[in-house]
Amino acid sequence: MYLVNPSHLSFGIGVITPRWLFVLAGATPAAYGRPRIVDETLETFDLDGVQAGDIVGIGIHTGNALRGYEIGKLARARGATVVFGGIHATLYPDEARQLGDADAVVRGDGDLVWAQVLEDASRGTLQETYEGGRVDADRFVPARWELLPQGRYMWGSVQTVRGCPKHCSFCSVWRTDGQKPRQRGVDSVVAEIVELRRLGFRFVALADDNFYPVTLEDLAMAERQRNVPRLEQLRALRAERFELMARLAQLPSDMVFFTQITMEAAEDGDFLDAMRRANIKGALVGVEAVTPEGLKDVYKGFNESGEALVERLRKFREHGVHVLGSFIFGLPSDRASTFEATADVAERAGVTFAQFVMLTPYPGTVDFEKWEKHVGADAEQVAGIPVTRHWLIPQAQRPKVYSPHPVMTPDEIRARTQGVWDRFYSLRRVWARSNCVPKLRHRVAFVLMSKLYRQMYANTGIATDSARVSRANRWARLIARPCRHFFTARPLPSLGLQVATMSSREAAEGLEAKS
Numbered sequence: 376m377y378l379v380n381p382s383h384l385s386f387g388i389g390v391i392t393p394r395w396l397f398v399l400a401g402a403t404p405a406a407y408g409r410p411r412i413v414d415e416t417l418e419t420f421d422l423d424g425v426q427a428g429d430i431v432g433i434g435i436h437t438g439n440a441l442r443g444y445e446i447g448k449l450a451r452a453r454g455a456t457v458v459f460g461g462i463h464a465t466l467y468p469d470e471a472r473q474l475g476d477a478d479a480v481v482r483g484d485g486d487l488v489w490a491q492v493l494e495d496a497s498r499g500t501l502q503e504t505y506e507g508g509r510v511d512a513d514r515f516v517p518a519r520w521e522l523l524p525q526g527r528y529m530w531g532s533v534q535t536v537r538g539c540p541k542h543c544s545f546c547s548v549w550r551t552d553g554q555k556p557r558q559r560g561v562d563s564v565v566a567e568i569v570e571l572r573r574l575g576f577r578f579v580a581l582a583d584d585n586f587y588p589v590t591l592e593d594l595a596m597a598e599r600q601r602n603v604p605r606l607e608q609l610r611a612l613r614a615e616r617f618e619l620m621a622r623l624a625q626l627p628s629d630m631v632f633f634t635q636i637t638m639e640a641a642e643d644g645d646f647l648d649a650m651r652r653a654n655i656k657g658a659l660v661g662v663e664a665v666t667p668e669g670l671k672d673v674y675k676g677f678n679e680s681g682e683a684l685v686e687r688l689r690k691f692r693e694h695g696v697h698v699l700g701s702f703i704f705g706l707p708s709d710r711a712s713t714f715e716a717t718a719d720v721a722e723r724a725g726v727t728f729a730q731f732v733m734l735t736p737y738p739g740t741v742d743f744e745k746w747e748k749h750v751g752a753d754a755e756q757v758a759g760i761p762v763t764r765h766w767l768i769p770q771a772q773r774p775k776v777y778s779p780h781p782v783m784t785p786d787e788i789r790a791r792t793q794g795v796w797d798r799f800y801s802l803r804r805v806w807a808r809s810n811c812v813p814k815l816r817h818r819v820a821f822v823l824m825s826k827l828y829r830q831m832y833a834n835t836g837i838a839t840d841s842a843r844v845s846r847a848n849r850w851a852r853l854i855a856r857p858c859r860h861f862f863t864a865r866p867l868p869s870l871g872l873q874v875a876t877m878s879s880r881e882a883a884e885g886l887e888a889k890s
């Protein structure tokens with residue numbers, strides 16, 4: 376049985392372990408043997424070994440669906456049973472059947488339904504579609520980290536919460552994973568992290584949609600409404616967050632965690648302090664836009680703009696949490712001046728890393744639905760494919776900007792976006808930012824990592840010319856290997872689970888008292 380994470384690009388070294396591979400491996404009953412894990416971000420899948428009777432499970436998001444379909448067809452041609460899953464297959468199961476030769480498609484979470492799929496496949500009673508649904512947090516399957524190939528990844532990945540109460544227009548998470556945070560129990564999260572540290576991982580990405588699912592405003596609102604059950608539920612979720620962070624703080628002090636969080640957390644000094652103590656040293660914060668009009672464009676009214684935004688982002692830094700600011704360009708209210716203004720805000724706010732993405736209508740989002748309806752049957756075609764199915768257009772020909780902009784051409788948006796990446800990641804600026812780490816050795820690592828990040832994420836997505844893309848890839852391949860060494864630590868095979876004795880309430884109260 377194979378589990379395949381498709382990718383058109385392979386770097387030899389991976390930054391973050393694709394978690395789904397190891398979770399589905401964990402969900403595979405022992406009777407089916409040891410799953411063969413193939414991550415094409417490391418190297419291309421060699422299908423020579425695939426035989427009739429094998430099962431090939433392929434997980435796709437929108438960006439890698441096309442490569443996933445290629446693999447599906449090749450595997451099916453060799454007689455294998457092909458099963459697709461992941462967010463894109465959840466949204467377009469028929470496409471996976473038509474273009475990827477899927478025998479079956481799993482929609483939603485694979486944790487519980489995967490065993491059924493395997494049983495049906497082995498009995499010859501495979502169904503076309505399986506509804507995996509939204510599995511409750513206490514039934515999330517832990518990842519099988521002992522199957523990790525050695526020395527290939529920089530970061531492990533552990534999910535602590537799934538789903539997000541917000542409703543941003545460019546994001547599918549709240550619609551597919553739901554708005555109710557499914558928060559995983561502390562023990563199971565810590566057990567996985569300890570296992571990763573035993574293997575020598577000291578950097579762990581918390582693969583969360585939103586690490587701060589309960590805001591102070593949510594609590595105040597429940598209180599105003601005198602909604603006691605809701606208030607208790609919210610308080611319990613919040614207390615459990617503090618308990619998790621208290622437990623992370625007890626792990627070896629060389630550990631570094633990174634998560635994704637909304638800007639609202641800046642209101643909550645106790646929470647940020649708990650993050651710092653827990654060694655959650657950085658977080659991706661979706662800033663998206665720096666103007667009120669831009670925030671309205673993406674239904675993100677809970678974010679701040681202008682000076683208040685700079686203040687909010689600085690708060691993270693003041694409490695010892697580095698920010699990877701995520702900004703979107705190409706919003707209807709953007710103007711030529713927005714690009715420089717955004718770069719200024721990113722710098723003044725002291726964000727440590729930043730990504731500047733161009734507005735892409737991802738399926739499953741409100742933006743996508745509006746756009747698809749708006750362009751309708753008249754959608755422009757590239758390589759015979761309507762742009763409303765942009766993921767099916769061969770990578771090299773894929774447009775970079777999809778929605779027509781009121782005042783800027785796609786080329787202008789792309790060039791200006793590239794300009795902001797160039798400015799933010801210029802050697803002079805990266806070196807200046809590297810003073811956030813103490814030693815020269817660490818500063819050099821910081822510079823290398825910044826450059827690697829820029830090559831892996833910016834050039835490939837924005838560049839129009841293929842020479843530049845392949846140059847960026849070669850460069851990324853070259854620096855990925857030395858970079859990995861900065862992330863490893865001496866394995867600690869005998870590290871204990873360090874079961875905490877305090878209850879979540881005690882943990883929360885203790886932390887609040889301290890801060």
Ligand code: B12
Pocket residue numbers: 391392393394395398399431432433434435436437438458459460461462463481483484485486489532534537538545546547548552581582583584732737738739
């Ligand atoms: C962590 C994360 C990242 C990390 C780490 C990625 C990595 N190497 O793992 C980083 C920050 C690098 C990242 C980057 C990006 N991400 Co991201 N990311 C996530 C996040 C928050 C969690 C993913 C995760 O690990 N989940 C835990 C695992 C266990 O869950 P899972 O992957 O969903 O798998 C389950 C099911 O889907 C199913 N399943 C999955 N595969 C298969 C296969 C089979 C055969 C079966 C049966 C079942 C099955 O079973 C699994 C267990 O239940 C998701 C949001 C989300 N809730 O999924 C977004 C998400 C996947 N990312 C998204 C996007 C858009 C991106 C970026 C394009 C952002 C950008 N503009 O740069 C880049 C693309 C990078 C790339 N080329 O892959 C979108 C994808 C939307 C879409 N339609 O494709 C999501 C859904 C978030 C969103 N805002 O909508 N991401």
Ligand code: SF4
Pocket residue numbers: 539540541542543546547548549584585637661
């Ligand atoms: S972008 Fe972030 S805050 Fe908005 S819905 Fe998605 S996960 Fe939640």
